[in-house]
Amino acid sequence: MRALGTGIGWRPEIADAVERMPGIDWVEAVAENVCPGHLPDPLRRLRERGVTVVPHGVSLGLGGADRPDPARLTALAERAEALGSPLVTEHIAFVRAGGQLTATAALEAGHLLPVPRTRDALDVLCENVRIAQAELPVPLAVENIAALFTWPDEELTEGQFLYELADRTGVRLLIDVANLHTNHVNLGQDPSRSLDELPVEAIAYVHVAGGFERDGVWHDSHAHPVPRPVLDILTDLASRTTPPGVLLERDENFPEPAELERELTAMRKAVVKGTATRRGAAKGTAVQATPVKSAAPAPGSPAPARQRLALAQAALLSALVAATPAPEGFDRVRLGVQARALAAKRADVVAKVAPELPVILGQSYRPAFLAYAGGHPMTGGYRRDALGFAEHLLHTGGPADAATRRRLHAWWRERSGPTPRFHRPAARLARATRRVLRHPHAAHDDSRVR
Secondary structure, eight states: OOOOEEEEEEOGGGHHHHHHOTTOOEEEEEGGGOOTTSOOHHHHHHHHTTOEEEEEOSSOOTTSSSOOOHHHHHHHHHHHHHHTOSOEEEESOEEEEEETTTTEEEEEEEEEEOOOOSHHHHHHHHHHHHHHHHHOSSOEEEEOOOOSSOOTTOOSOHHHHHHHHHHHHOOEEEEEHHHHHHHHHHHOOOHHHHHHHSOGGGEEEEEEOOOEEETTEEEOOSSSOOOHHHHHHHHHHHTTOOOSEEEEOOOSSOOOHHHHHHHHHHHHHHHHHHHHHHHHSTTOSOOOOOOOOOOOOOTTTHHHHHHHHHHHHHHHHHHHHSOOOOOTTSOHHHHHHHHHHHHHHHHHHHHHHSTHHHHHHGGGHHHHHHHHHHHSOOOSOHHHHHHHHHHHHHHTTOOSSHHHHHHHHHHHHHHHOSSOOOOOOHHHHHHHHHHHHHOGGGGGOGGGOO
16 A cells, blocks of 8 residues: 555645645545535645645445445546545445435435444445445545444444455555544443454554543544544554554644644654554564454345345434434434434534524524424435525524524525425424334335335
């Protein structure tokens, strides 16, 4: 694997600082935020200087039950070519559920959700990865994600799951040590054991990020300083292999450039410490455990696996965003934490893609949006979500202040037309989801697809 060196996540808010920052060998840009024909000037100048740029996708949903969307794959390929990237990356996660496989309304999570570490999910993921690999012009690497909850009846550890995925597909791995720390705090998973079980030769690069703990739950915020336990896991990884690249992620609450540089220095020191440990060990690198292996799936076997996974993911996502009952076996408290986190993220992202709304509504924006989100699951992108929120407020008579209401209506009309198109009631979505959960075989009845 090509050596990348030390990198940082490129974000518009810190673009000027990154351009001037010493010791930056490469950057990673969120793929969905890059327009191939209109690269931001700071990113274009980095490319012209020879700085490697890697597009990092967040919406493909390779861990979902559906096959990857060809349009999303094409868009990711276009960004890789426009940036001259040596690889592209995505997540081992699902981001949407429902639709034809379940005969329910399609739902969007608006965030990365963990896949069950089962044989069904692994078979589907492997096929999805192969589909993506065939359409991308450069190698693909996939990232382990942070989780607030576990699926019941899992059959593999995280390390075994990643090992088999890489073994069966040849995909590279993007190992996020901050996510290993998150899963240690939230799920009791041992980061060292996960590293023991990984095929370290498949690692493309490593993510490092910060977070915070609240009520015994670690939130992978990308908005706080990198804590010592995350750096310790990075050192542990570097004691086993030299990572081709290490990258600092920061998405919110950007500190002064000097603070970012200090975190980059701490990352480098953690890698040097681990490398020294490896070189000084009498027997070299740590011996890896032998993960459980499975035979290659028979031709066509993902089809029933997709159906089972689709039903399971639709039931879970509906519980998280449409207030339907939690599926059996899940920790309901943790699902509540996840549901609140998803709603909060929706509010934050809508405020970014439609910054006029918080200005128009003032302090009432957030509570009003959270109330809206509780009864209106996201079924499209964030821009559509912003319009739906405005339509809802106008339909229900809020805000009470006439001047604010006029400004909100003008904002909506400028983007959507003179007459609001109101969404179907959320109750209809909830009823449809409950119907399929009570009668799983109804998922095969195409006449019920909405």
